[in-house]
Amino acid sequence: MGSAVPVSALAEKLTNSLIPKIETTYPIRGKIDSLEGDGAALNIGSDAGVMPEQTFKILQQDILLQVSSVTSDQSFANIISDNKDILEGQRVEILK
Numbered sequence: 652m653g654s655a656v657p658v659s660a661l662a663e664k665l666t667n668s669l670i671p672k673i674e675t676t677y678p679i680r681g682k683i684d685s686l687e688g689d690g691a692a693l694n695i696g697s698d699a700g701v702m703p704e705q706t707f708k709i710l711q712q713d714i715l716l717q718v719s720s721v722t723s724d725q726s727f728a729n730i731i732s733d734n735k736d737i738l739e740g741q742r743v744e745i746l747k
Contacts, residue, residue, distance in 0.1 A: 678747070679705075680742060680743065681743050684739065686738075690716075690729045691716055691737065692725060693725065693728055693743060695726060696722045696723050703718050703720060714736065717731050
């Protein structure tokens with residue numbers, strides 16, 4: 652390589668510049684599996700990058716959900732806005 656900069660430093664710099672671009676181009680998306688009271692079970696979990704306190708929006712609606720608990724393949728989110736139009740199967744996307 653001929654550079655005095657360690658490969659690990661170059662890899663870290665590349666990673667730090669790529670991650671925001673990937674997150675913008677490919678946001679975390681999922682679907683509502685079921686509705687439970689004032690919350691919704693989502694079909695995505697920690698394997699997809701979901702973490703507690705993240706906020707999701709139902710696509711093409713102004714309905715927000717905040718994740719309260721996560722397993723590897725599912726998460727539960729509290730509905731934090733008007734929930735009258737929420738249906739099972741609707742698509743959700745993480746807010747930036």
